[in-house]
Amino acid sequence: PAQESCARALHSAMSGWQDDVMNIDVHAGARETRGERAMSGSAALWATRSSMFGRRSSSRLDRLLDVAWSAATPVLQEQPSDGSDGSENLGAMEWWEAAVSLVVVVVGAGVAALPSLPAKTGVTMAIVVTVAVCAITMESGLTMWRGITAGSAAAKAKAGPDARRIVTYEDFGRAAWGESGEYLVVVVIMLYFLGVSGGFCALASECLHNLFSAALPSDSWFNDKRCWVIPLFPAFSSVAMLPSIKALTKVVPLAVLGSMGFCGIILVKSSMDMGQWYRFDGHTEALIRWWPQSPMALGPALATMFGAFGVNANVPSVLCEMREPRHFPLAFGTAMLVVLVLYLAVMLSAYSAYGNFIQGDVVLSLTKFPQTLNEAKRPETYEAWDMKPQSKLKYVTAGLLCMQLLIGMPLNLMVVFSSVQTFKCTRDYVPVGSIANRVMRVAVVLLACMFGALVPDFRKLWALVCSVFCPILQCLLPLLFANRLRIHAGERASWPRLALHSAMLVMSVVTIPIGFWEALKSVVEVPGGQGQTRGASLLATGAVGHAFEQVPPQLRKA
Secondary structure, eight states, X not given: OHHHHHHHHHHHHHXXXXXXXXXXXXXTTEEOSTTSOOBOTTHHHHHHHHHHTHHHHHHHHHHHHHHHHHHHHHHHTTSOOSOTTOOOOTTOBOHHHHHHHHHHHHSSGGGGGSTTTHHHHOHHHHHHHHHHHHHHHHHHHHHHHHHHHHHHHHHHHHHGGGOOOOOSHHHHHHHHHHHHHHHHHHHHHHHHHHHHHHHHHHHHHHHHHHHHGGGXXXXXXXXXXXXXXXXXXHHHHHHHTSSSGGGGGGGHHHHHHHXXXXXXXXXXHHHHHGGGGGGGTTOOGXXXXXXOSSGGGHHHHHHHHHHHTOOGGGHHHHHHHBSOGGXXXXXXXXXXXXXXXXXXXXXXXXXXXXXXXXXXXXXXXXXXXXXXXXXXTOGGGGGGOSSOOOHHHHHHHHHHHHHHHHHHHHHHHHHHHHHHHHOTTTTTTSOTTSHHHHHHHHHHHHHHHHHHHHSOOHHHHHHHHHHHHHHIIIIIHHHHHHHHHHHHTTOOOOHHHHHHHHHHHHHHHHHHHHHHHHHHHHHHBOTTSTTOXXXXXXXXXXXXXXXXXXXXXXXXXX
């Protein structure tokens, strides 16, 4: 009786948290829905949110859990969990907390691919593409909100308080199309984050090369940035053995600091370098491109922007944790506006300073400026430019970016591990804690490192991965799933909105083949090879290709 009365008293302060008490790791975002689900695809968001805002809510819940765990469990299962009794929803985010969390999730390593975009698409179309993708992402996210709200209300009316809540992207797919929708989401998210992890590995190799190349002898293997994947593999493999993302939450603010610091350095240094254009005596027409050389160049640009604005996979998780879900449009719109302004500022300030001679690795442009017009017209001769690189700035910039990557990549890998561990077709083969599970984790890390070594240019690999998966995750699935849920709930969108959604779907579908083809061509193109492609496979861009280049020309031709 004492335990029961204690539990019932605590329930008034814990209403709405039944699922959380039973099945959620608040600090890490590791969810289990009725014992079947582990971490959602928004693990990085919840690690960040818990580190920045979750101390208050998690500490309150921890005290309750310590006292009432054994007593409350059997009693709470009999209580309503929708908060209809008007009690406080502990730990729920305010709209501004949700907005900050979304900004933190969006702004990541993808910002490194933005400064060089205008050199390919022209300034005009770079701005148009950025604004268009931001608008598409915002409309898709708000459509997800409407669909989740309608689907949750319909499920609650049909099944009562025990209705299954939509708290992850996988739940969103299941509510719309059953198990088929859930499987589709899991597979796409798994492949996307695996590709992104490979891109992070490539960019981390690039940063380590920038940090330590000056201290290496000229004949060292590590003068080739692809070789830095070798020490990264055991480091990432060690982190991959962590049972959950919880251990990483304390260092996530360092990743946020790295991203924001990197953006700040680009803005400040490029603003300073704009004053150096006097060296070109006014002959700057060939150094600025206003329009794309080919319409096909827009494909990789759209793919890159879809990846840079990638946030919609986090919408269900943010929505279910907001104190007032009806304020989600304000939070989402604020976050997207902030990200849009930041991206335009970074992209345009960098291109205004470095024009068409901007390097793919923007760190190189920040630390070395051409001294003559002839040097500016030949960016491929960067190593021969007269100016000595600013080594201190190079170390700081590469260090900030590397700090973000070394934390961000394990977060992405944890999402892949979670998908494999909870996917119906694979979960029985890799139970948590087993040898098979550890082998799976090492294999995923190895695969990501191989991607980073085979395609060592982060911007090309990022465009290749995002061209396939980001239009699907950010636009196609949200619109299709949400409209299906709204139809089942008896709601229908207006004809103008349906026309807008149709145009967005067409744009996303067109982006996939064009973006993938153009990105693939840039990946397999031989530098300086007049458009030729490497014959055998992408292995030629990795260690095998490096060895192949050492073969005498006659034997190589044979």
